[in-house]
Amino acid sequence: MLHIEHYSKTYPGGKKAVDDLTLHVGPGEIYGFIGHNGAGKTTTLRAVAGVMDFTEGTITIDGHDIKKDPVQAKRVTAFLPDNPDIYAFMKGIDYLNFIADLYDIPADQRTADIGKYSDAFELTDNLGSPIGSYSHGMRQKLALISAFIRRPRLLILDEPFVGLDPSAAHIMKGYLSELCQSGSAVFFSTHVLEVAEKLCDQIAIIKNGKLVQSGPTAELVGDSSLESVFLELEGER
Amino acid sequence: MNKFFVLLNVSLRSMLLSSTNSRGRSKRKAATGLGAVFLIAFLGLYLSGLYSYMLMKALAPSNMEVLVFVFMGMVALVGGLLFTTFAVKGVVFGGKDNDLLLSMPVPTTMLMVSRVTAIYLENLLFAVFVLVPAGVICTFLTQNGVGLSLLFWMRLGIAVLALPLLDTALSVLLGALVAFLSVRVSRKALGQNIVMGIFMAAVFYFSFHLNGMINSLAENAAGVKASLTWAAPMLWMGEGIMGDWKMLLVFVLCCVFPFALVVMGLGRGYRQAVTAFAARSVQSNYKLTAQTASGQKKALLKKEMQRFFGTPMYFWNAGIGLIMLLAAGGASLVMREKLLAYVEMAGYPFPLLPMAAAVIGFGLCTCPITAPSISLEGKYLWILRESPIEESSLLWVKVGFQLLLTLPCTVIAGLCISIAFGFSLRQGAVLLIATLLFAIGHAAFGMLMGLCFPKLDAVNETVVIKQSMATVLAMFASMAVLGVAAGFYYLGSKTAPWTALALPIGVFALFATVCIVILTRQGPALLKKL
Numbered sequence: 189m190l191h192i193e194h195y196s197k198t199y200p201g202g203k204k205a206v207d208d209l210t211l212h213v214g215p216g217e218i219y220g221f222i223g224h225n226g227a228g229k230t231t232t233l234r235a236v237a238g239v240m241d242f243t244e245g246t247i248t249i250d251g252h253d254i255k256k257d258p259v260q261a262k263r264v265t266a267f268l269p270d271n272p273d274i275y276a277f278m279k280g281i282d283y284l285n286f287i288a289d290l291y292d293i294p295a296d297q298r299t300a301d302i303g304k305y306s307d308a309f310e311l312t313d314n315l316g317s318p319i320g321s322y323s324h325g326m327r328q329k330l331a332l333i334s335a336f337i338r339r340p341r342l343l344i345l346d347e348p349f350v351g352l353d354p355s356a357a358h359i360m361k362g363y364l365s366e367l368c369q370s371g372s373a374v375f376f377s378t379h380v381l382e383v384a385e386k387l388c389d390q391i392a393i394i395k396n397g398k399l400v401q402s403g404p405t406a407e408l409v410g411d412s413s414l415e416s417v418f419l420e421l422e423g424e425r
Numbered sequence: 426m427n428k429f430f431v432l433l434n435v436s437l438r439s440m441l442l443s444s445t446n447s448r449g450r451s452k453r454k455a456a457t458g459l460g461a462v463f464l465i466a467f468l469g470l471y472l473s474g475l476y477s478y479m480l481m482k483a484l485a486p487s488n489m490e491v492l493v494f495v496f497m498g499m500v501a502l503v504g505g506l507l508f509t510t511f512a513v514k515g516v517v518f519g520g521k522d523n524d525l526l527l528s529m530p531v532p533t534t535m536l537m538v539s540r541v542t543a544i545y546l547e548n549l550l551f552a553v554f555v556l557v558p559a560g561v562i563c564t565f566l567t568q569n570g571v572g573l574s575l576l577f578w579m580r581l582g583i584a585v586l587a588l589p590l591l592d593t594a595l596s597v598l599l600g601a602l603v604a605f606l607s608v609r610v611s612r613k614a615l616g617q618n619i620v621m622g623i624f625m626a627a628v629f630y631f632s633f634h635l636n637g638m639i640n641s642l643a644e645n646a647a648g649v650k651a652s653l654t655w656a657a658p659m660l661w662m663g664e665g666i667m668g669d670w671k672m673l674l675v676f677v678l679c680c681v682f683p684f685a686l687v688v689m690g691l692g693r694g695y696r697q698a699v700t701a702f703a704a705r706s707v708q709s710n711y712k713l714t715a716q717t718a719s720g721q722k723k724a725l726l727k728k729e730m731q732r733f734f735g736t737p738m739y740f741w742n743a744g745i746g747l748i749m750l751l752a753a754g755g756a757s758l759v760m761r762e763k764l765l766a767y768v769e770m771a772g773y774p775f776p777l778l779p780m781a782a783a784v785i786g787f788g789l790c791t792c793p794i795t796a797p798s799i800s801l802e803g804k805y806l807w808i809l810r811e812s813p814i815e816e817s818s819l820l821w822v823k824v825g826f827q828l829l830l831t832l833p834c835t836v837i838a839g840l841c842i843s844i845a846f847g848f849s850l851r852q853g854a855v856l857l858i859a860t861l862l863f864a865i866g867h868a869a870f871g872m873l874m875g876l877c878f879p880k881l882d883a884v885n886e887t888v889v890i891k892q893s894m895a896t897v898l899a900m901f902a903s904m905a906v907l908g909v910a911a912g913f914y915y916l917g918s919k920t921a922p923w924t925a926l927a928l929p930i931g932v933f934a935l936f937a938t939v940c941i942v943i944l945t946r947q948g949p950a951l952l953k954k955l
Contacts, residue, residue: 239810241953262813273804275728277614277735285716289724290812299716306713316711326707 189215189342189373190236195245197231197397205231207397209245213342213373213390218364220388220405221377222414224422228397229377230270233346236375237267250341263291266335270347272327276320280311280330283319287334301337308359309333324351336363343367345376349383361387385414393421428531432539435526436516437546466554472500477559481566483643490567492642492650493559494663498588499656501555505548505592506599507624512547513600514607516540518702527696537695541688544596548589556585560666571667580666580673587677588662590684597687604702617737625741629752721814722822729826732801733794738886739801743896746791750834753784754841761845778852779914781842782929785835785860786907794827795871796899799955800880800889806955816949820872824944827868835860859910859930866906866937869944871899876951906936 190213197206206228213219223229234240236247238254238261247254252261274283281302288298306312309329319327328351335343343364349357364374364387378384384391385405391414392402400421401408409417480493517540520526526536560581564572571577607613642649653660658679665673691698719727733739757764768775802809809819839860843853878894890896910929917925 237811239807259813259815262811265811267807267811269807272807274808275732275805277732278728281711281713281716282731286724286728287808287812288716289719290721290814292721293718295716295718298718299713302716303713312713313709313711314707315713317708321707323707 189213189217189250190219190375191246191248192232192236193246193248195232195235195242195247197228197235197240197242197244205397206235206394209394209397209399211392211399211402213375215371215373216368217389218368218374218387219376220384220391221375221394222379222381222384222391222418223377223394227394229394230346232394233267233344233375233377234269236342237265237344238262239267264341265344266338266340266342267344268331268335268346268348270350271324272331274319274327274331276318279318280315280322283330284315284334284337288337291338293337298337301339302333305333305336305363308363309356325353325356328352329356332360336367339370339372340367341372343372343374343376345374347378348376349378349380357383381414381418385409393418395422429535429539432526432531432536433542435522436520436540436543466550470554470558472504473497473555473558474562476500477562478566479639480642481559481562483639484646485566487643487646488569489646489650490563490571491660491663491667492646493563494556494584494666495650495653495656495659497555497559498584498659498662501552501588502592502595502659504555505551505589506596508551509544509547509592509596510599510603513544513596514604516543517597517600518604518699519607523699523703527699533695534692537691538688541593541597541691545589545593548592548596549586552585552588552592556581556588577666577668580668580670583673583677584662584666587680591658591680594680594683594687597691601698601702608702614735614737618734618740621737621741625745625748722818725814725819725822726826726829729798729823732798733826733830736801736886739797739890742890743792743794743797744830746788747830747834749791750785750788750831750838753788754838757842757845764845776914777846778848778856778926779911779929781839781846781848782856782859783907783911785838785842785856786863786910787904788838789831789835789860789864789867790900790903790907792827792831792867793871793896793899794830795823795868796875796895797889797893798823798872799875799952800883800893800895801886803881803883803889806881816952817945820876820944820948820952824868824872827871828865831864831868832861835864855926855930859933862930862933862937863903863906863910866933866940867899867903869937869940870903871895872948873940873944874898874902876948876955879955881955906932 192209192211195206195209196204198204209228209232211219221229221232231240235242236249236254238258242255249261250264252264254261275286278286284302284306285298288302293301302315303312306315309332311326311329311333314322314326319330322330332348335345348360352360361383368374388405390403391405391408393400401417405414408414477493477497480496481490484490484492517537520540527533560572560578563577606616650660658676661672661676661679665676733744768777836857839853839857842848843856848856874895878898880889880893880895883889883893910932913928913932914925917928
């Protein structure tokens with residue numbers, strides 16, 4: 189589903205944020221991407237989502253190269269940044285329709301999906317209010333709903349659990365599993381190692397822009413815990 | 426006391442920059458703050474210098490100079506209110522640093538007083554720029570030489586210091602009302618647009634009728650003065666400045682008392698007020714019904730429309746030209762006889778057609794809708810970047826939105842002016858072709874400027890819409906193009922009449938073509954780089 193091959197990103201000034209990263213995410217997989225602050229997780233996710241340009245390597249999503257065929261690649265993806273700023277001048281329902289229009293989602297399907305996800309995240313009653321009046325958690329939920337209604341083949345999430353209440357986080361995990369059962373893939377970064385350990389089929393650990401370990405969660409963790417493995421690889425234990 | 430000045434400094438910077446956490450470099454921040462001061466200075470000096478002179482010339486012969494200070498006092502009071510009422514909402518009640526500062530070991534009253542003092546200082550600045558020029562003009566134009574004494578300037582100084590106290594008290598009360606309504610009214614933008622519309626209508630009315638008002642004032646100054654009981658404090662101030670110390674004392678008390686009352690009242694419940702005004706008003710009554718689908722371009726266009734009409738700052742700054750175009754068209758029909766009389770008074774063949782084109786062109790220059798639109802995406806740009814849309818589509822939708830607004834207004838203005846001045850069919854067609862070409866070039870040029878001078882990290886819309894390089898260039902460089910076209914008209918008129926018309930059209934066609942070609946070839950790449 190997602191193929192990242194020898195991807196590197198150098199910022200102006202020469203700082204290499206990501207160095208020769210190669211990883212593959214298969215259909216139906218939940219892939220966790222972990223690392224310390226500034227390790228290059230967000231830089232990688234933004235490049236995969238086509239939000240940020242890069243010079244070295246290739247990234248293909250469902251067979252579409254994000255650089256050569258960005259529109260087709262983006263058609264099958266949904267990206268959620270760590271702090272989703274959404275048009276404050278729109279109402280919640282207007283934003284969902286705006287996204288649905290950009291992705292050519294038919295009227296029947298969008299009505300059904302908006303109802304399903306906004307009911308689940310308990311946001312339906314508030315969809316008529318301007319987004320400017322939403323709390324951080326409500327904005328996060330709206331952004332999640334806007335991602336789910338696209339029925340993406342690849343869902344890219346940057347720190348999705350930040351700002352969500354435990355109930356919403358539980359609902360989101362359920363929908364992530366449901367999405368993967370339909371053959372889609374989820375690629376997300378997190379600092380919550382317990383969640384990553386329980387939720388992910390595969391995990392990659394990045395340090396200073398370089399991939400230091402990746403593989404199936406069970407193999408990577410073994411008899412230990414993800415926290416122990418992570419701290420060992422980070423050289424903090 | 427040190428803490429007070431630190432807090433005052435923060436509030437002042439917050440007010441002048443509209444935010445304290447600007448990420449711009451310090452030089453740029455200082456320039457932005459100075460820009461705001463210059464704007465106040467320019468407005469104050471212009472309003473006061475021009476109108477004080479006109480009023481003083483009309484009133485000095487009948488020894489009614491006091492009315493100059495009455496009216497300039499009103500200008501300072503109303504101008505100060507306009508500048509600071511919304512600042513009160515942001516600085517005194519809705520500061521982004523409320524949580525931080527209220528959690529610090531600083532008395533709440535000190536925090537409130539420091540913020541109110543910042544508002545007072547801005548009002549003081551406006552009062553200085555309005556009343557001091559009136560004093561200077563009084564010095565030179567009064568019949569009895571009252572303005573030449575040191576005591577006159579002392580009295581003026583006291584009035585200048587006192588008036589902003591009254592202004593601040595009123596703006597704090599109005600600002601509190603605005604803050605209160607902001608969290609309770611669902612259609613805030615509509616309300617603000619209506620208030621601004623009423624204000625603009627009043628400004629237009631005042632501008633059109635100013636000469637008549639000054640003439641009738643000169644004829645019946647004593648009667649007007651007697652009828653000003655509703656503006657008694659301003660009358661006391663005027664009498665005080667002109668020599669009546671008792672009246673000045675009454676005026677000072679009239680300013681100090683409400684100020685003290687407001688400060689003491691606010692001091693008692695400041696924390697409660699800040700908490701109440703910060704409460705969100707999310708409605709919880711939405712019922713989901715069947716949604717309808719539309720295409721990508723329609724969705725993008727609708728978003729541009731929602732932003733433009735839903736952001737009063739954007740609408741009234743980038744859309745004022747649209748109103749001017751429609752007003753020019755309407756006024757040319759309504760005031761046709763007067764305008765033709767002015768043309769006849771000129772005494773020589775007046776170049777009506779190029780003048781009409783220049784008026785429409787100027788109106789279009791004041792509609793830089795595309796120029797700030799990229800910067801306005803700012804923190805929201807990720808939404809468009811991750812969406813399956815071509816960069817070129819995004820840009821052309823923005824250009825298309827400006828044209829959707831400017832082209833109909835241009836046609837209406839052009840048709841009205843053509844009918845009013847009796848242009849022939851050929852002349853009318855030339856006017857429309859020239860102005861429509863300019864409108865297209867201006868929209869594409871503004872988009873290019875927006876891409877070349879983006880301000881994606883701007884702290885608020887004001888910085889982008891009023892103070893960005895893109896907006897300034899979209900307005901003034903386009904005016905330069907008008908100037909070039911006027912030059913070609915002049916050169917053409919020296920040869921043959923048809924060249925005088927063809928050359929400016931050629932300039933506008935070239936302007937539009939060059940901008941469109943550059944935008945098509947370079948625009949998407951520039952957008953990708955942001």
